[in-house]
Amino acid sequence: MNPELSTASAALSGKLIIPHDNKYREYRSTYTTVGSPTVVAVPESAGDVAAALLMARERGLPLAVRSGGHGLAGSGTNDGGLVIDLRRLNKVTVLNRRKRLVRVEAGARWAQVAEALSPHGLAISSGDHGNVGVGGLATGGGVGWLVRHFGLTVDRVRAVEVVLTDGSAVRADASNEPDLLWVMRGAGAGAGIALAFEFEAVELRNVGYAQLVARVDPAGQVLQRLDSALKDAPRELTTALMLSSQGSLTSAFITAVVATDDEHVIRRAIEPLLGIGEVALQQAVITPYTNLVPREHMHSNMGQMRSSTTNGLITDLTPAAARAIVAMASGPTPAHVQMRSLGGAVSDIDPAATAFPHRHQRSLVIASAFPPYGHEALGKAWEPVAEHTEGAYVNFVSNPDKATFDQTYPGTTGARVAALWERYDPEGILRPDN
Structure with missing residues (x-):
């Protein structure tokens, strides 16, 4: 063991990973970021976590905490510090x-x-x-x-x-x-x-699951029609949309999940989506909820998804906002653009009840750029969309700073x-x- 770590608490015996260990490569990084921590502690109890905190303090090591490692800011690892990896606390x-x-x-x-x-x-x-x-x-x-x-x-x-x-x-x-x-x-x-x-x-147990593809016009009217459909949709319906552009053609790939196995409710939720424009229904099934977050998703995080990501919340998708979103997706900076539906039960909660205050907005817009495009290029592409947003969501921010803190936690929050x-x-x- 590294001599500098030889005085580690007995509680961490066998629970420390350092650069010379065979497992270090598997534990050093997150999904987005390759790190080089001095040591990774893998606790199995509250006492182990306390011992790791004490070690970081005594050694003057920067601290990072990781549960799954999908945080876009890469804060689940560091260089030259101590990482607390919680993967063994998984009951x-x-x-x-x-x-x-x-x-x-x-x-x-x-x-x-x-x-x-x-x-x-x-x-x-x-x-x-x-x-x-x-x-x-x-x-x-x-x-x-x-x-x-x-x-x-x-x-x-x-x-x-x-x-x-x-x-x-x-x-x-x-x-x-x-x-x-x-x-x-x-x-x-x-x-x-x-x-x-x-x-x-x-x-x-089971949910309705549908995948649709829609052609998106430059004015974004398809996005507005989807927004209107969601206003009147059963609460069971949640959608996620991804925009993809090839030349002058922009397509929306829509995933719709209906939180019930009642075929009548599923049909009532999905049918209005077919009327938002040129839409092709690729599949519609009733499936176990486990199929939406399957074990097959689980993989090692090796820093394989370097990216820059930002987001904003929108209450009403105005024509100007819809145009700006489509323009960003089809613009000179290749941006991966997603839209997630909110509203429904989210709006039932008092904005002051939790540290997540954004309860009236109905859409979350997320934009990501991948190398060689970075944070600066994404920021310029995002500016026209940002004019139409109010607030942000902490889990889709790759470069947190004072400005994003104020957007995520505005005012009294x-x-x-x-x-x-x-x-x-x-x-x-x-x-x-x-």
Whole structure:
């Protein structure tokens, strides 16, 4: 072992990975970023996490925390620091089937969660990829395939088990540490290290699933018609759209998920989508929810998806906003553009109830650029769209700064988040800008 780490707590014996270890390549990086940490700690308990925090403090090592490693900012790794990798904390337990109360450890992947809950006829509204870790998503928001019917992932969190930066273990719920619960539901990355969540799951086995392709006009009228259809759609319907341009032709690839196995509701939700323009229905099936976040998604993260990503929230898709989105997708900077539907159950929650305050907006627009195009090129391409957005979502920001903080946590929400980060992490060791 590296002599500098020879005094590590006995609790971490066999749980430290350093550059000379065979496993180091598998543990050094995230999905987007290749890191070179001095050491990776792989804890199995709250005590292990506390020991890793102490090690980082004693050695003066920068700290990174990782659940699944899909964070676009790459903050789940670093160079020359200590990484706390939570992958061994991955248990999923049904605590009370009647109340649908489920405990999920932060290092689990959503594929594992869906697979474990399926025999019980339960699901948790999560992201849209099975390899994403629970911890990062469930502390940031959680926009996924069930969002319009069951809300954000944070909306289903009833308690969080947290290790604070002083090493103390705390349970945050409505009665105990309610301020910590509030900040962990939307802005948890700067307050503490989440080890486990208690969720109120939902009754769900099968869903309607459809894939459609639509030709997109330069004026973006197809996007506006989709927006109008979603205003009147059953809450069970959630859509995700990807724009792709080849020359003068822009196409929208639409995935529609209907959170029920009722064929009548599925038909009623999907049929209006066929009327938004030149649309081809590629497939429509009823399928288990586990097929949306399958175990096949799980892979090692080796920094394979270098990218720059930004996003914004839109309440009403005006003609000018629709034109700007299409122009960005078909412009000189190749941009991967997505649109996710919101509204429905998301809007039921008081904006002040969690650290995710964006409750009235109905669309999330995400833009990514890949090498050789970087953050600066993406920013220029994004500017015309940004004029029509209000607010941003923390989990789709690759270059967080003061401006994106203010967009993500505006006004009184941002003031409260900053105050609670200062209270629970006064040294700022969880904040990447520290």
